[in-house]
Amino acid sequence: MEDVVGEALTARVTVDEHGVVTGWNAGSEQLLGYSSAEIVGHPVAELLAEDPTEHPPLSSLPRWHGTLVLRHRDGHRVEAKVLAHHRGLDRPPDEGTPDWLLVSAVTGARPTPDDDALITRGFLASPSCSTSVYDTDLRFRRSTRSGQEALGLSEDDLLGLRPTDVLDQPLAEEMERAMVRAMETGETQYLENHARAHGENREHAWSVHVYRLSDPDGRVLGVATTGHDMTDHYWARKRLQLIAEASTRIGSTLDVARTAQELADVAVPELADFLSVDLLADLDGVDRLSGLDDMPEPIARPPRPGGTSLALRRIAHQSVLPGVPDAAVALGAVDVYPAGSPPAESLRSGRPVLYQITEQAISDWVAEDPVRRARVRDFGFHSAMTVPLLARGTTLGVVLLARHRHPGPFQQDDLVLAEELAARAAVCIDNALRYTRERRTAVTLQRSLLPQKLPEQTALEVASRYLPAGARAGVGGDWFDVIPLSGARVALVVGDVVGHGIHASATMGRLRTAVRTLADIDLPPDELLTHLDDMVARLATDTAPAPGRAGGAGGVPGESAGDVGATCLYAVYDPVSRRCTLARAGHPLPAVVSPDGTVELLDLPAGPPLGLGGLPFESFETELPEGSLLALYTDGLIESRDSDLDEGIARLRRALAGPADSLELLCDSVLAALLPGRPADDVALLVARTRALDADRVATWDIAPDPAAVADARKNALRRLEEWGLDEVAFVTELVVSELVTNAIRHAEPPIQLRLIHDRGLICEVSDGGNTAPHMRRARTYDEGGRGLLLVAQLTRRWGTRPTSTGKTIWAEQSLDADLSSS
Known part of the structure; x- marks a missing residue:
């Protein structure tokens, strides 16, 4: 190596940190005359012949350069340009201490007669770049061989032409502008352009430098362009950009069809002119894909002998041509791919395959399919790739990519890129399929736990809506209920469980059952919420995962079974008094529309969400005129990412105040006004129009605490039944009145009151001032008492007791032979 580069032409000296010479080469001896031993x-x-004006910063900088005046061995002075490298600053102590390497050229560089010829020959024969020279008129003068090959013309053909005479207009104009700027400013210009070399289909990328040419006197002679072919780097960068784009665009939702379409949109036209995504038709959930509800009939194709054909459903495709006219299968249609066809072979082998349209596998497949044969002929398909969709060990389907407008066929690098895109899409599609199945299960569970049919009652006219959340949020735990109570009263419930998914739906079902159970014992709204709050707190404790154990109920990813919480609004309406009692636990305020159309939010006391505990719940009571509208809802109706809460409430007020021929139409108009698209959260809406029970259908008597008053109570009750035309229930009513009034006189405290309510059934109520509720027991053979409540329970449809502010009420309800509510 020393012989090739001329070691003696360079003086090399090493010096330690103390300034002592430790190394001396032949070049140093030639420069200063000292031998190494000396x-x-x-x-x-x-x-040194004299001290330098600027001392080398030996202690700080890694490198120094400058001119030093040295003393030759024979005494004469030598000026030398020295470059000093400080070596080993990061060297471990066991590998030695840092030192300096001083380098200086022994002789200066001088021009030689061969320089011009060397530069000219090297410039014109350089194979690594395409260089061309132009005069001041931008007329071509000389070029390297590679430049001539890129332009597809010989030097004689190019002589005297401008770039705009040779290249595409936009590219040539940009080139000439850069050439003019280089000549005017003397600054080198840099361009990147993309064009196809003559006779090639593949686009090339060029990195071009444009610089001015001047003679030694500064006279501008012209301009030169030097272009480096960076095609490999360009296409590698394009592929990385496409992969990066795919990572952000594919899988933006948990919708299978949309995810597949995103793959098609990313790859066309950057990679292919046509792309289709087909999933196995028997894959669970593929037949229920959103957006493909109206699916065409399957395309029947005869199977090829000696193999097994595959049924695939087209869920997405894309083309460079508007309307995708080059597709042979409609979206949603099932096509049968015979064994040996490229898609079937890719699925069978699990590997991507690249084809030319003239290959036997393509020819045989197309020959059996007149539609595909026509597409290949009419659109000029010439190259295709098939890539299987594989995710987590499961085969989902196949992607087919084809070219007919792009002149170049697919290359091996294109196949690798398509495989990468398909792999990313397959994981997203598999996630979407899993979510679709889970969501379908959650929606089914959610709907099964909601009221399938609202109960018949006369106190309220009711309509309801439930909308599950959009794809990303998943099904939540919103619910509503209508619960008939004693005394012709009705309870309205709306609630919202924290979280989404199957766990939230199951929790909702448990809470709805608990509310119905607590409502059955006629607890006031505030007491009911208190009991429900205790239950939610216990659920959070019972379902919390064990220490060190991840996941939630059922192992559903992303769900924490311990995160149990809910909001709830419970309202009880009495059609006799037209009073409504409400209490809420962290729930949005209900809206009331008066008969004159005024909309207001009831100012209920704020209660904490269920499960927090520690704070009491308070009831709020108001009188609602007959015909008032009460609207209960969950927060998904009024809150969204696009609008704040106040704006949502304002839109709700306007929607409720609008005209509507029925409550069903009112629900539709409210949802249309507040939720024009798919809701981001679950929505439950319950609207009720109040009715009042006519005063002549309610009879009330005060009872003296005297056993003799029982007979008068029976007579009064029978007289009122005769007025109502209910003689057929007189016997049972007489027995019930006698038993309940007698018990109140004997075992309770005044005041005592008897009330009959003629609703869908006949309700008999006895109220007293005692707090002790009766318990039904089975009387023994020789007992003289204990059979009264047993008889009441046997002869009536249902009976019970409820607490009041002054004591309790015992009630019993009889069924009537016909619905007399309209009489």
């Missing part, structure tokens, strides 16, 4: 071990300062 100078090694001596201070380097002995070589």
Whole structure:
């Protein structure tokens, strides 16, 4: 190596940190005349003829360069340009201490007669770049061989032409502008352009430098362009950009069809002129893909002998041509791919395959399919790739990519890129399929736990809506209920469980059952919420995962079974008094529309969400005129990412105040006004129009605490039944009144009151001032009492007791032979 580069032409000296010479080569001896034996071990300062004006910063900088005046062995002075490298600053102590390497050229560089010829020959024969020279009129003068090959013309053909005469117009104009700027400013211009070399289909990328040419006197002679072919780097960068774009665009939702379409949109036209995504038709969930509800009938194709054909459903495709006229299968249609066809072979082998349209496998497949044969002929397909969709060990389907407008066929690099894109899409499609199945299960569970049919009652006219959340959020735990209570009263419930998915739906079902159970014992709204709050707190404790164990109920990813919480609004309406009692636990305020159309939010006391505990719940009571509208809802109706809460409430007010022929139409108009698209969260909406029970259908008597008053109570009740035309239930009513009034006189405290309500059934109520509720027991053979409540329970449809502010009420309801509510 020393012989090739001329080691003696360079003086090399090493000096330790103390300034002592430790190394001396032949070039140093030639420069200063000292032999190695004479100078090694001596201070380097002995070589200086005079101190330098700027001392080398030996302690700080890694490198120094400058001119030093040295003393030759024979005494004459030598000026030398020295480059000093500080070596080993990061060297471990066991590998030695840092030192300096001083380098200087022994002789200066001088022009030689061969320089011009060397430069000219090297310039014109350089194979690594395409260089061309132009005069001041931008007329071509000379070029390297590679430049002539890129332009597809010989030097004689190019002589005297401008770039705009040779290249595409936009590219040539940009080139000439850069050439003019280079000549005017003397600054080198840099361009990147993309064009096809003559006779090639593949686009090339060029990195071009444009610089001015001047003679030694500064006279501008012209301009030169030097272009480096960076095609490999260009296409590698394009592929990386496409992969990066795919990572952000594919899988933006958990919708299978949309995910597949995103793959098609990314790859066309950057990689292919046509792309189709087909999933196995028997894959669970493929037949229920959103956006493909109206699916065409399967395309029947006879199977090829000696193999098994595959049924695939087209879920996405894209083309460079508007309307995708080059597709042979419609979206949603099932096509049968015979064994041996490229898609079937890719699925069978699990590997991507590249084809030319003239290959036997393509020819045989197309020959059996008149539609595909026509597409290949009409659009000029010439190259294709098939890539299987594989995710987590499961085969999902196949992607087919084809070219007919792009002149170049697919290359092996294109196949690798298509495989990478398909792999990313397959994982997203598999996630979407899993989510689709889970969502379908959650929606089914959610709907099964909601009321399938609202109960018949006369106190309220009711309509409801439930909308599950959009794809990303998943099904939540919103619910509503209508619960008939004693005394012709009705309870309205709306709630919202924290979280989404199957766990939230299951929790919702448990809470709805609990509310119905607590409502059955006629607890006031505030007490009911208190009991429900205790239950939610216990659920959070019981379902919390064990220490060190991840995941939630059922192992559903992303769900924490311990995160149990809910909001709830519970309202009880009494059609006799037209009073409504409400309490809420962290829930949005209900809206009331008065008969004159005024909309207001009831100012209920704020209660904490269920499960927090520690704070009491308070009831709010108001009188609602007959015909008032009460609207209960969950927060998904009024809150969204696009609008704040106040704006949502304002839109709700306007929607409720609008005209509507029925409550069903009102629900539709409210949802249309507040939720023009798919909701981001679950939405439950319950609207009820109040009715009042006519005063002549309610009879009330005060009972004296005297056993003799029982007979008068029976007579009054029978007289009122005769007025109502209910003689057929007189016997049972007489027995019930006698038993309940007698018990109140004997075992309770005044005041005592008897009330009959003629609703869908006949309700008999006895209220007293005692707090002790009766318990039904089975009387023994010789007991003289204990059979009264047993008889009441046997002869009536249902009975029960409810607490009041002054005591309790015992009630029993009889069924009537016909619905007399309209009489």
